[in-house]
Amino acid sequence: MKRIPPDDIDMLQHKVLSFYREHGRVYPWRKTTDRYAVMVSEIMLQQTQADRVVGKYLAWMERYPDPASLAASSLKEVLCLWSGLGYNARGERLQRAADIILRDFDGQVPGDPELLMTLPGIGPYTSRSIPVFADNMDIAAVDTNIRRILIVELGLDESTGPKQLMDVARAVLPAGRSREWHNALMDYGALVLTARRTGIRPVTRQSRFEGSRRWYRSRILRDLLEHDGGMTTEEISARYADCPYDLDGLLDELEKDRLIEQEALPDDGGVMVRVRA
DNA sequence: TTCCCGACAG
């Protein structure tokens, strides 16, 4: 891997940390070291702007202050509280993770990245960001913001892979200040070195939302959240007659994502669809 | 139009 001059590291650390001291954003999840609270915030923050998460996070922590209360909830209520954040499967996975935490970890969110990786909804980034923000663990976590900063400030190639980025991130991490450092990087990336300003494209991009499969999925799920008894596929088909996609296929995917369940009604009464119990 | 403190399945 490419060596980074110590002076460059000092420069970067000073620049980013200074900015943070002056202009750092204040968020409720930055005021706690509770690992569960941090886990909730980190999963909500996946692919979602921080400012839009604040209200949802506060409401969630009010209703589900610990893994036990979350595990005991109905999925329907979980999804109602999640509604507006997007990527509904994240909410379902978070609840499933709470269930595993109760069963296998005595109700305590594990602090080891390798254990966290085994939980649904927690991948390479989040498994590291949780110990970073909750426990100030001296490891590097690279998200889209941090990737962009490293590329711009250290003159890396935009094609630099995740492994090399991790090496670089580890090299510039100020020991003992992991939590502050990562928060600082987030804010520097979100407020100064924005994607628009730097022209650095994110690794993964998306097609337009309006009229997309995601758009129909979200509308169907929202309908089901309002209809306690569920809806038949007939009703759904009628409501979305304009849908260019195969509705049964969409429903099957929602079912695979563990968000809904489909039940064949007796006497060929069609198929009842409802939020998974 | 583009992107957001990514994860997961195919």
Place this chain on the structure above:
DNA sequence: CTGTCAGGAA
């Protein structure tokens, strides 16, 4: 490794 997942703000 590639496509897909939600929704709102800039």
